Every structure is written in C-alpha cells, then in structure tokens.
Amino acid sequence: MANIAAQRIKREFKEVIKSEEVAKCAIKVELVNDSFTELKGEIAGPPDTPYEGGNFVLEIKVPETYPFNPPKVRFITKIWHPNISSVTGAICLDILKDQWAAAMTLRTVLLSLQALLSAAEPDDPQDAVVAKQYKEQPEMFRQTAKHWTSVYAGGPAKMSDLDDKIRRLTDMGIEEHNARVALSSYNWDLERATEQLFMTVMAKN
Structure with a gap:
C-alpha cells in the first residue's frame, strides 16, 4: 500500500478509536488481517429510526490513492433502506463518489452513513x-x-x-x-x- 495512504489510515484509525462516538458505542472500526487496506466498520442504528437497536457491519476497502479517492464501502449486514442495496449492500452516498474530499476521514464516512440511516434520499435511490x-x-x-x-x-x-x-x-x-x-x-x-x-x-x- 502506498506510504501516504497507510500513514493516513493509521492516524484516522486512532482518531476513530479515541472518538466520543466510540465511547457511546455508536461507531467502531477494526483491522481485517492486520492490514490497513481492509477494515471492518460498525455503526449503531440511530435512535427514533426503524434501525434503532441494530448493529450494522460494513466492509471498508482503502485504495492506494487514499485520501485522494474515497474508500469503497458496503453493508455486510442486510438492511432495508432506499440508498443501500438490499441484495449487495452497495451504497448510494455522494461523499463515497464524486463529493469526496481529501480532508474527509473514516470517522466522517461512518458518521455520514449513520446520518443516512436517519435521513434517506429516496429520489437518488440505490434500491x-x-x-x-x-x-x-x-x-x-x-x-x-x-x-x-x-x-x-x-x-x-x-x-x-x-x-x-x-x-x-x-x-x-x-x-x-x-x-x-x-x-x-x-x-x-x-x-x-x-x-x-x-x-x-x-x-x-
């Protein structure tokens, strides 16, 4: 993995682990096979939504061109949501595509996905x-x-x-x-x- 991407992910990994959301059990991230190119994320279903009380696992693949290109993320846990495929777990979210910016981090991604569970965009559906x-x-x-x-x-x-x-x-x-x-x-x-x-x-x- 390109050095810049690896260093950046290591730093962000620590940022997520120390974040207040982790303390509240709202988001979580861990390494898969001790590799910084493949991570497992978890987000808690937000309160006052049909997802409340659920725990959703994500597959996160980090490209060598990170942070200039977004990570590839999909839901491993099956979910019924307009912007997430009920078959493949693929996600329709602008920051994971053309609205990505190098200043964004893993924490941003996890929190944005959690926000998506609270506020679906049915006019730009994945499913x-x-x-x-x-x-x-x-x-x-x-x-x-x-x-x-x-x-x-x-x-x-x-x-x-x-x-x-x-x-x-x-x-x-x-x-x-x-x-x-x-x-x-x-x-x-x-x-x-x-x-x-x-x-x-x-x-x-």
Whole structure:
C-alpha cells in the first residue's frame, strides 16, 4: 500500500478509536488481517429510526490513492433502506463518489452513513423497490425496515404477523431470506409474493 495512504489510515484509525462516538458505542472500526487496506466498520442504528437497536457491519476497502479517492464501502449486514442495496449492500452516498474530499476521514464516512440511516434520499435511490415503498407506503416501509433490523442486525422488534407470513412461505419450501425479500418487495401481500416466488422457480426449471 502506498506510504501516504497507510500513514493516513493509521492516524484516522486512532482518531476513530479515541472518538466520543466510540465511547457511546455508536461507531467502531477494526483491522481485517492486520492490514490497513481492509477494515471492518460498525455503526449503531440511530435512535427514533426503524434501525434503532441494530448493529450494522460494513466492509471498508482503502485504495492506494487514499485520501485522494474515497474508500469503497458496503453493508455486510442486510438492511432495508432506499440508498443501500438490499441484495449487495452497495451504497448510494455522494461523499463515497464524486463529493469526496481529501480532508474527509473514516470517522466522517461512518458518521455520514449513520446520518443516512436517519435521513434517506429516496429520489437518488440505490434500491428502487425500497425507495418506492418508502415514498408510497411509509408505514409499511418502517415495519419492513424494523423487521430486517430485528432479523439481520440484532434489533429488538418482533412482529408476529410478518413472521407468520414468512413461516407460511418457508412451510412451502421457500428459503427464509427469499421469502422475506419477496414479501418485503410486495408490501407483505402474501398472494403476490407467493406468485412471484413460484414464477421464479418455474423459470429456473
């Protein structure tokens, strides 16, 4: 790794570890394989959002051209959010693309992602299905995001009616995550989700 990038990351790593947000358990960063090119970040779901109580793990890859180019970041923890792909964890956030500035740091990135969980940008989505639900059925979006936080990020909420619908699909032999994705995408309409899942199965056969 280029020397300037390595030195900078080492300094920023210490900055995050000493930050008040770490003391409050809001953000965290650690090395993967003792390498400063690959880090694991964690952010806590912000209060008063469907992500509250969840803990979201991030993959952070630092290029040799850092800090002149942004780190590549994606969510490893599955999440239901308009600006984050529910499939790949890819993130749509301007500072990770064309609005990056060399003065920004790992701490800035983690706090910006946490802010994104509080204030989604549905008009510039990474996941069109989630963005549509966010805009057209806000309460359904909140329930779905809470459910995903509970299942994938250790969040507190348990919603039995949603779990019942998933169970009905898994009883038909559908894999649990696929059942959850189909139901989430069709606003928990069991009939439409079932139809979609079986059409997919038929197409594969």
